Amino acid sequence: MQTNFTAEQLADPHVATSEKILRKCVHCGFCTATCPTYVTLGNELDSPRGRIYLIKDMLENGRPADAEVVTHIDRCLSCLSCVTTCPSGVDYMHLVDHARMHIEATYKRPLRDRLTRGLLAAVLPHPGRFRLALRAAALGRPFAGLLKRFKPLEPFGAMLDLAPRRVPKAAKSAEPGTHPASGTRRGRVAILTGCAQPVLKPEINEATISLLTRFGIEVVAPAGEVCCGSLVHHMGREEAALEAARRNVDVWLEEIEREGLDAIIVTASGCGTTIKDYGFMLRLDLAYAGKAARVSALAKDVTEYLATLDLPPQEAKGLTVAYHSACSMQHGQKITTLPKTLLKTAGFAVRDPAEGHLCCGSAGTYNILQPAISQKLKARKVRNIEATKPDLIATGNIGCITQIATGTEIPILHTVELLDWAYGGKKPAALS
Numbered sequence: 010m011q012t013n014f015t016a017e018q019l020a021d022p023h024v025a026t027s028e029k030i031l032r033k034c035v036h037c038g039f040c041t042a043t044c045p046t047y048v049t050l051g052n053e054l055d056s057p058r059g060r061i062y063l064i065k066d067m068l069e070n071g072r073p074a075d076a077e078v079v080t081h082i083d084r085c086l087s088c089l090s091c092v093t094t095c096p097s098g099v100d101y102m103h104l105v106d107h108a109r110m111h112i113e114a115t116y117k118r119p120l121r122d123r124l125t126r127g128l129l130a131a132v133l134p135h136p137g138r139f140r141l142a143l144r145a146a147a148l149g150r151p152f153a154g155l156l157k158r159f160k161p162l163e164p165f166g167a168m169l170d171l172a173p174r175r176v177p178k179a180a181k182s183a184e185p186g187t188h189p190a191s192g193t194r195r196g197r198v199a200i201l202t203g204c205a206q207p208v209l210k211p212e213i214n215e216a217t218i219s220l221l222t223r224f225g226i227e228v229v230a231p232a233g234e235v236c237c238g239s240l241v242h243h244m245g246r247e248e249a250a251l252e253a254a255r256r257n258v259d260v261w262l263e264e265i266e267r268e269g270l271d272a273i274i275v276t277a278s279g280c281g282t283t284i285k286d287y288g289f290m291l292r293l294d295l296a297y298a299g300k301a302a303r304v305s306a307l308a309k310d311v312t313e314y315l316a317t318l319d320l321p322p323q324e325a326k327g328l329t330v331a332y333h334s335a336c337s338m339q340h341g342q343k344i345t346t347l348p349k350t351l352l353k354t355a356g357f358a359v360r361d362p363a364e365g366h367l368c369c370g371s372a373g374t375y376n377i378l379q380p381a382i383s384q385k386l387k388a389r390k391v392r393n394i395e396a397t398k399p400d401l402i403a404t405g406n407i408g409c410i411t412q413i414a415t416g417t418e419i420p421i422l423h424t425v426e427l428l429d430w431a432y433g434g435k436k437p438a439a440l441s
C-alpha cells in the first residue's frame with residue numbers, strides 16, 4: 010500500500026513503525042473472511058482491511074480520532090485472526106495498538122464510556138479490588154437483566170452476567186513463595202501469578218505448580234509481580250501498560266540474577282501474548298529495551314514448557330475433550346498443536362470444533378464493552394463446540410473459560426488442570 014507520510018511525521022517512532030506495517034498491506038482482503046466482526050456484521054469497516062484504511066487515513070492526515078474510527082476500532086477484538094490469515098505478513102497487532110494509543114490521546118469518549126473504562130482499569134488488574142467487586146456483583150446479579158435493557162447500563166449488566174455465583178477463597182498459590190521440586194531438581198521457573206485468574210480460578214496455577222514440581226521443576230512466584238498490563242494496553246492506556254511491564258521486568262530479572270530461571274511460565278494465553286511483546290512495547294525505553302527483550306524470550310505458555318519435559322503416554326481416560334484454542338494462543342503466540350498433543354498423550358480423545366479460528370467473544374474486556382457482538386460470537390462458538398459432543402472442554406485462557414462457561418453446561422477446564430490430573434494430581438472439582 011502506498012503511503013504519504015511527511016518526514017516530520019515519520020520522525021515519530023510510532024508513526025514510523027505503523028508506516029512500515031501499512032506498506033505491507035496489498036488490499037487483497039483475504040483477512041476479511043476470517044475476521045469475526047466482519048463475519049458477524051458484514052461491514053467492510055468492521056474488517057481488518059477496512060480498519061487498516063481508517064487507521065492509515067487518520068495517521069496520514071495527522072487527525073484526531075473521530076467517532077467513526079473509534080466505533081470500528083472499538084469493535085475489533087484484537088483476536089489477531091487476520092494476522093494468521095494475511096499472506097503479506099501485515100503486523101496488524103502493532104498497528105491497532107498504535108491506533109488505540111492515538112484514540113486515547115486525541116478522542117474524548119462520552120462520559121458513560123469513560124466511567125466504564127476507568128472502572129475496569131482501576132479494578133480488574135488488582136486482585137484485592139477485583140475480589141471485592143465480584144462479591145458485590147454476586148448481590149447485584151438479579152438486576153443484570155434490568156441493567157441490560159438500558160443501553161448506557163448494558164456493560165454493567167454484562168459484568169454481572171459474567172461474575173461467578175461463588176467467589177473462591179484467596180489461594181496459597183497466589184502468594185509469593187517458592188514451591189520446591191519433588192526429588193532431584195531438573196529446572197527452575199517463575200510463574201506469573203496474574204490478576205483476574207487467581208481470583209476467578211486459583212485451581213489453574215495450583216495445578217501448574219503441582220504438575221511442574223512433581224516432574225522435578227522448582228516453581229517460584231516472585232514477590233512484586235503485577236498484572237501483565239494487557240487489560241490497560243488494549244484500552245490504549247499505554248503508560249499504565251508500560252509501567253506494569255517495567256515492574257514485572259524488574260521482578261523477573263532480579264530472580265534471574267539471584268538463582269536463574271529456565272522460563273517464565275504463563276497460564277493465561279492473553280497475558281502470554283503481552284509478555285512476549287514486552288521487548289517491542291519497551292523498545293523505545295533505553296533503560297528497559299534490552300531487559301524487556303530478555304524477559305520476553307523467557308516467557309512460555311505452560312504447554313510450551315511442559316512439551317520440553319517429555320511427559321509419558323498415559324492410558325486412555327475414556328473422555329472426549331473439545332479443545333478450544335484461544336485467539337491469543339493460536340494467533341497471538343502461534344501455539345496450535347502442542348496443547349492437543351499433550352492432552353492426547355495424557356489419555357484424552359481430542360476433538361477440534363469447526364470454525365476454531367473464530368474468537369469466542371471474550372477478548373479481555375470486550376465482552377463487557379461490546380456485549381452484543383460478544384454474545385453472538387459466544388453463541389456461535391458454543392454451537393460449534395457442542396456439535397462435537399464432548400464430555401468436557403479444554404482451553405488455555407481464563408477469559409475464554411469465563412465466557413464459554415456462561416453459554417453451556419459442559420464443564421470447561423484449563424488444559425493444565427486435565428494434565429495435572431492425568432499425571433497423578435487432583436481430579437478437577439468440575440468433573441467430580
Ligand code: SF4
Nearest residue numbers: 044085086088089091
Ligand atoms: S484482530 Fe480480529 S476482530 Fe480485529 S480486525 Fe483482526 S480479525 Fe478482525
Ligand code: SF4
Nearest residue numbers: 034035037038040095
Ligand atoms: S490479508 Fe493482509 S495484505 Fe490482504 S488486505 Fe488483509 S491485511 Fe492487507
